[in-house]
Amino acid sequence: MAKTKGKAGITDKHYLDLAQAWSAQTTLTAYGKLIKNSETLPSAAGISHPHGLNEPLQGSVVYGVAIGGRCIPLPSPEQVMLPAPDGPADGCGWDPAEYVVWKNLPRNWITTHFQVRTRTLSGVLLAGEPARFASAVIGVRDRVLSVVRTWAKMASDPNDNDELQTLWAFSKPGGSFHDGAQLLAGKLNDEFGTHFQTSDFDPPSTIKTVDQLVNAIP
Amino acid sequence: MPYTFRSNGCAPSILMFFLLGAAFVNVLEAQSSPTCSPKNFMVMGQSALAVFCAGDTTGLIVTGVSLYSLGDTSITPLSATITVSHFTTSNRWILLTLAGTEGILKPKQKYRLALNYNVASKQEVLDIDTSETVAIATPIIKSQANVYRATAHVGFSVDGRKLASARVNEHEPCEIQMQDDTKKPVSVTGQCSVLDSLPSESPTVAELSGVDPDRVGLYVIELDEDPRPSLIPRGFPPLQTVFGNPLKIDPKSRFSPQKAPATKDASQYYINFNYAAGVGTVPAWVLDGKIAPQSGIYHGFSFSPVAAANVGNNKLKGQTYTDTVNFGATAQKIFQPKHAVQELLFVPGATYETDKKFDRDNLMGTVDLRYNFAGLYKTQSVGTLQKFYSLVLAARKKKLEDPSAQVNEPLLDDIKTVLVGYALDFHTGLEAGGALLDTTISASSGKAKLVLPTYSIVRAVPQVHGLLEIWKFSIDATMTGRYLFTAENTVVETASHSLFLQQVQGWKGIGSVTGIYNWDPQGHFGITIAYKDGFAPPTYQRVNAVQVGLVLKY
Numbered sequence: 001m002a003k004t005k006g007k008a009g010i011t012d013k014h015y016l017d018l019a020q021a022w023s024a025q026t027t028l029t030a031y032g033k034l035i036k037n038s039e040t041l042p043s044a045a046g047i048s049h050p051h052g053l054n055e056p057l058q059g060s061v062v063y064g065v066a067i068g069g070r071c072i073p074l075p076s077p078e079q080v081m082l083p084a085p086d087g088p089a090d091g092c093g094w095d096p097a098e099y100v101v102w103k104n105l106p107r108n109w110i111t112t113h114f115q116v117r118t119r120t121l122s123g124v125l126l127a128g129e130p131a132r133f134a135s136a137v138i139g140v141r142d143r144v145l146s147v148v149r150t151w152a153k154m155a156s157d158p159n160d161n162d163e164l165q166t167l168w169a170f171s172k173p174g175g176s177f178h179d180g181a182q183l184l185a186g187k188l189n190d191e192f193g194t195h196f197q198t199s200d201f202d203p204p205s206t207i208k209t210v211d212q213l214v215n216a217i218p
Numbered sequence: 219m220p221y222t223f224r225s226n227g228c229a230p231s232i233l234m235f236f237l238l239g240a241a242f243v244n245v246l247e248a249q250s251s252p253t254c255s256p257k258n259f260m261v262m263g264q265s266a267l268a269v270f271c272a273g274d275t276t277g278l279i280v281t282g283v284s285l286y287s288l289g290d291t292s293i294t295p296l297s298a299t300i301t302v303s304h305f306t307t308s309n310r311w312i313l314l315t316l317a318g319t320e321g322i323l324k325p326k327q328k329y330r331l332a333l334n335y336n337v338a339s340k341q342e343v344l345d346i347d348t349s350e351t352v353a354i355a356t357p358i359i360k361s362q363a364n365v366y367r368a369t370a371h372v373g374f375s376v377d378g379r380k381l382a383s384a385r386v387n388e389h390e391p392c393e394i395q396m397q398d399d400t401k402k403p404v405s406v407t408g409q410c411s412v413l414d415s416l417p418s419e420s421p422t423v424a425e426l427s428g429v430d431p432d433r434v435g436l437y438v439i440e441l442d443e444d445p446r447p448s449l450i451p452r453g454f455p456p457l458q459t460v461f462g463n464p465l466k467i468d469p470k471s472r473f474s475p476q477k478a479p480a481t482k483d484a485s486q487y488y489i490n491f492n493y494a495a496g497v498g499t500v501p502a503w504v505l506d507g508k509i510a511p512q513s514g515i516y517h518g519f520s521f522s523p524v525a526a527a528n529v530g531n532n533k534l535k536g537q538t539y540t541d542t543v544n545f546g547a548t549a550q551k552i553f554q555p556k557h558a559v560q561e562l563l564f565v566p567g568a569t570y571e572t573d574k575k576f577d578r579d580n581l582m583g584t585v586d587l588r589y590n591f592a593g594l595y596k597t598q599s600v601g602t603l604q605k606f607y608s609l610v611l612a613a614r615k616k617k618l619e620d621p622s623a624q625v626n627e628p629l630l631d632d633i634k635t636v637l638v639g640y641a642l643d644f645h646t647g648l649e650a651g652g653a654l655l656d657t658t659i660s661a662s663s664g665k666a667k668l669v670l671p672t673y674s675i676v677r678a679v680p681q682v683h684g685l686l687e688i689w690k691f692s693i694d695a696t697m698t699g700r701y702l703f704t705a706e707n708t709v710v711e712t713a714s715h716s717l718f719l720q721q722v723q724g725w726k727g728i729g730s731v732t733g734i735y736n737w738d739p740q741g742h743f744g745i746t747i748a749y750k751d752g753f754a755p756p757t758y759q760r761v762n763a764v765q766v767g768l769v770l771k772y
Binding site: 138139140159161162166167169170173175176179182185186189194196199207212214215216218 | 604
């Protein structure tokens with residue numbers, strides 16, 4: 001039985017020492033799984049070890065965290081680089097046979113976060129770069145041609161004076177050009193961050209040809 | 219790899235070169251070298267020109283380039299060394315850089331450029347005007363009526379003579395000085411293109427070839443508010459041309475508010491109210507309306523309101539019309555699975571369902587899935603466009619194989635509409651909700667009233683839609699079934715105008731067939747006949763109607 005301190009019912013278990021109090025504010029505990037064959041040295045990953053050690057980090061999938069004793073399952077698992085785990089999971093209801101635990105991870109530690117998203121190749125490769133680079137490496141016309149080519153399932157780039165409605169019809173579509181206009185608007189918005197709408201291409205519209213489409217990119 | 223020509227007009231050096239290595243040559247076009255049919259140009263600097271070619275320039279072979287100065291009555295060859303290069307940013311443009319005693323372009327001059335190829339001594343000519351005139355293009359994006367493009371054939375600069383290019387879809391706050399029709403100065407705020415400048419006024423070929431020529435001589439302006447009335451720009455400081463001169467505004471250029479849409483189809487909001495009165499009869503009115511505000515696309519979903527009425531007025535013996543009025547909103551997203559289902563349209567929504575007397579209050583969540591199977595969408599329009607584009611591609615292939623051959627691409631008007639067209643799609647849907655309130659139903663004649671109690675709604679809604687087009691005839695048929703999992707209440711009015719409560723459950727279907735005969739080939743004038751039979755919510759009264767009408771479309 002815990003030793004009673006002061007007022008009735010207050011025991012040692014109700015107390016933290018200063019280090020524990022600091023730790024509760026600045027660290028977290030993570031629960032997850034390890035990714036096989038994903039070990040790398042912090043220097044190779046361009047980051048530092050959270051505890052200043054020269055030990056490898058490992059690709060890990062985190063399913064939940066505990067902060068200040070509160071268990072928080074993540075809405076979707078997150079893939080990050082973490083140090084070696086402290087052992088099988090020992091809290092928050094995670095099955096120790098399947099999950100491991102990382103304790104006292106500094107909350108402000110910079111790690112590598114892997115995200116899986118579906119994006120166009122150019123959108124990925126050029127994202128985050130200065131816009132000058134983004135617009136210069138692949139010109140806007142070639143990017144539009146690429147989008148139209150994918151949209152209309154063409155084997156080669158369309159001509160600049162080709163009409164969008166003709167290209168859609170030639171792609172042996174499953175639905176009307178209204179559907180095609182919505183798909184095209186979505187693809188262009190993904191590629192350029194624009195705000196095209198279905199009606200911008202659905203007749204009666206002034207954007208009819210590939211060249212007009214190039215000249216509509218703001 | 220650039221190639222250089224000396225242009226003296228009399229004896230241009232002839233060199234054969236390949237602009238790109240074989241590794242970059244498009245497989246389809248590797249059998250034959252394309253030519254550049256120049257369609258446009260951009261002055262990239264005092265000694266640099268970009269030429270827009272109709273088609274891919276990959277593998278282009280140019281055997282000589284000549285430059286002439288055009289006077290009012292004379293053509294003078296210029297002694298300039300012209301280097302032809304490719305842009306790294308685009309394969310539709312080629313870059314010409316000029317050197318030599320007469321290799322400096324001057325503003326407000328006219329030049330002629332002659333490109334020679336090794337294909338049957340083919341020569342292409344492009345006239346170049348270095349006037350520093352800027353034109354304001356009418357907005358072409360229907361949903362963004364305030365986005366204007368200031369364009370010129372001479373590149374812009376914001377720093378001396380350094381070439382500037384407009385970033386794609388990146389803007390910064392700006393203020394444009396304008397004047398109205400009375401020449402009163404007006405200052406208008408908006409968002410304008412962010413421009414990037416080359417590092418020097420005499421850029422290298424490598425620096426120039428990294429610029430996107432489609433973004434040169436371009437300044438995109440999105441005004442914060444509609445310009446009312448038409449405004450004439452006074453300039454775009456600090457923009458100037460690559461010659462270091464201020465821009466000259468095309469006197470015809472205006473920032474004009476978008477005109478009202480010409481047709482109901484083109485409108486977002488359309489109300490046409492007609493009222494008729496005559497001696498000895500009660501006044502009549504007709505309201506023809508449409509509410510379809512533009513909505514953005516978020517994560518592939520396009521949002522749109524629903525305001526649909528399918529009701530009839532008056533009564534003929536043996537004829538009863540559908541009596542359904544819907545208000546609500548839907549979101550729709552198209553998926554393209556890579557198998558037999560070529561398109562899958564997912565449409566969740568919310569609908570308020572009532573009738574023409576507005577004495578029903580059904581609120582429902584709806585989900586509809588439309589399945590378009592491969593090969594089941596080939597309307598006459600699609601078939602005709604497919605036939606047209608096949609001929610276009612055949613013409614292009616022939617021209618590619620023999621660039622000296624006279625090949626004309628067909629025009630759509632040259633193509634006869636295909637005889638047969640068809641479309642068939644399938645839907646599965648779910649409607650769930652309930653009648654919100656007890657409502658009092660009044661008989662159409664007399665004083666009979668009855669309370670319609672609330673009820674739950676859970677309906678499965680399969681649907682088949684088909685279209686068959688033969689010559690000038692078309693038949694559009696829709697079969698909609700509704701399986702009512704829960705009993706829905708409705709009030710039935712007898713011939714003697716007494717009311718009684720009825721519960722409806724199980725299968726209730728409705729079918730409609732519409733036949734159209736298009737009188738003229740363009741489909742401006744047509745005769746329609748529509749037949750409906752079945753049971754439609756929320757009243758589930760028997761619908762049995764034939765309607766004949768005329769359609770006039772211009």
